[in-house]
Amino acid sequence: MKAATNYDRPLFFACALCVVVGVWLRAQALEFPGVFTWDEHHFVENARNYLAHRPDLNDHPPLGKLMMAGALRALGDTAQAWRIVQLCFGLLLIPLVNRVAAWASGDTRVGWLAAAMVSLDGFFIAYSRAALLDGILVCMGVAAVWLACTARRTFQYVLAALVAGSACTVKFSGIAFLAPIVVLVVARRHWRGLLSLSAAPAVYFGWYSLGLWMARQPHSPRAVLTDTFRLYKHHANLTDWTHPYLSHWYEWFLPTHPIVMRSDVTPEGFLRVMSGVGNPALWWLVNVTVVATAISLGIAAWHWFLARPAAEGPAQGNSLRIAFLMLCFVTPILPWIFSNRDSYINHYLPAYVFGVIIAALALGQLFRSRPTTAFVLFLNVMLVGAFYSPVWGQLPITRTAMESRLILKKWR
Amino acid sequence: MGLPFLRSARRLLSAAGPAHGWLLVFCFVGFGFLLMRAGTKELPMQRVAITLVPSDAAQLACAWAGTIGGARCEYDASGEPDTEGSSTRLIPVMTLDRELLLVAGIFQTPALAAKLAEPGVVAEDKRLTVECTVKTAGTPRDVRTRFRRDAAWSAPERARAIEVVGCVVP
Numbered sequence: 001m002k003a004a005t006n007y008d009r010p011l012f013f014a015c016a017l018c019v020v021v022g023v024w025l026r027a028q029a030l031e032f033p034g035v036f037t038w039d040e041h042h043f044v045e046n047a048r049n050y051l052a053h054r055p056d057l058n059d060h061p062p063l064g065k066l067m068m069a070g071a072l073r074a075l076g077d078t079a080q081a082w083r084i085v086q087l088c089f090g091l092l093l094i095p096l097v098n099r100v101a102a103w104a105s106g107d108t109r110v111g112w113l114a115a116a117m118v119s120l121d122g123f124f125i126a127y128s129r130a131a132l133l134d135g136i137l138v139c140m141g142v143a144a145v146w147l148a149c150t151a152r153r154t155f156q157y158v159l160a161a162l163v164a165g166s167a168c169t170v171k172f173s174g175i176a177f178l179a180p181i182v183v184l185v186v187a188r189r190h191w192r193g194l195l196s197l198s199a200a201p202a203v204y205f206g207w208y209s210l211g212l213w214m215a216r217q218p219h220s221p222r223a224v225l226t227d228t229f230r231l232y233k234h235h236a237n238l239t240d241w242t243h244p245y246l247s248h249w250y251e252w253f254l255p256t257h258p259i260v261m262r263s264d265v266t267p268e269g270f271l272r273v274m275s276g277v278g279n280p281a282l283w284w285l286v287n288v289t290v291v292a293t294a295i296s297l298g299i300a301a302w303h304w305f306l307a308r309p310a311a312e313g314p315a316q317g318n319s320l321r322i323a324f325l326m327l328c329f330v331t332p333i334l335p336w337i338f339s340n341r342d343s344y345i346n347h348y349l350p351a352y353v354f355g356v357i358i359a360a361l362a363l364g365q366l367f368r369s370r371p372t373t374a375f376v377l378f379l380n381v382m383l384v385g386a387f388y389s390p391v392w393g394q395l396p397i398t399r400t401a402m403e404s405r406l407i408l409k410k411w412r
Numbered sequence: 413m414g415l416p417f418l419r420s421a422r423r424l425l426s427a428a429g430p431a432h433g434w435l436l437v438f439c440f441v442g443f444g445f446l447l448m449r450a451g452t453k454e455l456p457m458q459r460v461a462i463t464l465v466p467s468d469a470a471q472l473a474c475a476w477a478g479t480i481g482g483a484r485c486e487y488d489a490s491g492e493p494d495t496e497g498s499s500t501r502l503i504p505v506m507t508l509d510r511e512l513l514l515v516a517g518i519f520q521t522p523a524l525a526a527k528l529a530e531p532g533v534v535a536e537d538k539r540l541t542v543e544c545t546v547k548t549a550g551t552p553r554d555v556r557t558r559f560r561r562d563a564a565w566s567a568p569e570r571a572r573a574i575e576v577v578g579c580v581v582p
Contacts, residue, residue, distance in 0.1 A: 006430050382441075383443060383447065390452060401451020
């Protein structure tokens with residue numbers, strides 16, 4: 001434990017540096033390019049539609065676009081305003097991840113590790129810089145989970161349900177955050193809390209109805225239901241598997257097909273690329289720790305089953321928290337395993353954020369027994385993050401330098 | 413090879429005493445800064461693989477008002493024949509990885525000229541890949557291109573103008 005103390009200040013410094021660089025990478029040159037890239041047009045055009053009281057032609061629920069409409073209204077129709085909402089949620093995700101990791105481990109050091117690792121990962125950076133919905137969804141999901149984890153009173157559960165319900169009104173896949181929260185509340189036998197989760201559908205109807213009202217369409221609860229089913233059917237039929245950027249859920253762990261959202265050339269001939277590829281060192285750390293955690297939880301469950309202790313000890317309490325995080329990791333992937341719906345790597349983002357928290361927990365555990373190894377592992381994640389940062393933050397680089405980072409042809 | 417290095421690193425860390433955490437951080441941060449800057453400063457020569465057919469020499473054209481290395485497009489911005497003198501004309505070519513380049517004098521490079529002088533090459537008009545060492549000269553805006561004389565102009569989203577240093581035909 002003494003050896004670990006030697007690393008506390010340097011670790012805090014390194015984590016703070018990662019957060020500063022991560023915030024800078026997200027926020028700098030947000031207005032570039034001044035044209036839509038990747039799928040941005042779907043969401044900005046429909047935010048404009050809301051402001052003009054025209055129907056939303058996009059196939060996602062309205063909340064994300066309503067928030068973007070608010071930004072357009074407040075800041076004007078500029079490239080910065082298209083992306084400012086995503087930036088705010090992307091920045092908010094960092095302290096939220098810190099809180100969830102600290103709650104799960106009871107260790108502030110783990111909270112810092114998690115925040116630093118989320119800060120310096122291109123998967124999160126890219127979705128904080130683009131006018132897309134996934135970054136908003138993930139931030140709301142983590143916020144809902146954090147509120148539920150730390151909730152002790154009924155109104156806190158209501159708050160968690162409101163945020164989770166709002167996440168469902170950004171994208172239907174937000175329901176993946178609600179499921180673990182329900183399990184958590186049931187496990188705590190907090191029946192009032194369970195009842196208060198009904199705030200989630202209520203807020204869903206509220207936001208959806210507001211969207212329909214803004215579009216000057218029928219906005220009764222029945223109209224919300226009808227439109228929800230219409231969108232659900234539309235999504236259920238997206239099973240063509242023809243888009244070149246599609247990837248199956250099992251390909252996300254490599255990853256085989258991260259998406260280059262932007263690629264521009266400067267007058268001097270440098271490339272300015274924004275790729276959603278994650279930090280490879282962290283990506284694989286997540287893969288390894290998730291598998292290792294699943295195995296150790298399985299073993300712990302088996303021992304618990306054999307021993308059947310009368311009372312729950314602190315170690316079991318900690319295991320339950322880690323099991324809850326594993327549930328949060330698995331739930332967003334399940335729909336893609338059990339359906340044939342077209343899937344893209346961005347569908348892994350809600351799971352990956354919990355994978356990073358699990359990796360931080362594992363690293364925190366390693367700090368107790370092998371502090372130098374853990375510290376070097378973390379610094380290695382930081383080093384790889386520094387190397388990849390130009391292709392996350394659109395910093396000008398040569399083609400050769402881009403290719404040395406996006407090493408696989410499918411990554412470019 | 414790796415082990416002596418690890419041993420030296422461990423010795424260095426022990427020598428640093430309680431400050432070895434800071435030593436590690438500053439080493440990694442310094443190295444990380446260098447890695448972050450790698451490839452962001454100088455623009456080196458670059459190799460590109462350009463795909464062409466011999467008849468392209470007479471078919472490819474661009475419309476643009478600017479000048480790159482003294483060369484201009486055959487047509488001006490309004491699509492009228494360019495009246496300003498230019499010893500070589502810029503033409504649009506595609507690389508194997510589908511990047512649009514504007515280049516002047518590629519058919520006059522010794523390697524490609526020699527290839528085209530071989531018997532039957534022009535007559536067969538088969539597709540060739542030419543590997544060139546190039547320098548980027550700029551990214552012209554509002555360029556229009558066409559790949560056949562009778563085709564309509566198209567306005568590509570982006571194009572890069574290059575200066576050819578040398579080519580080989582593998």
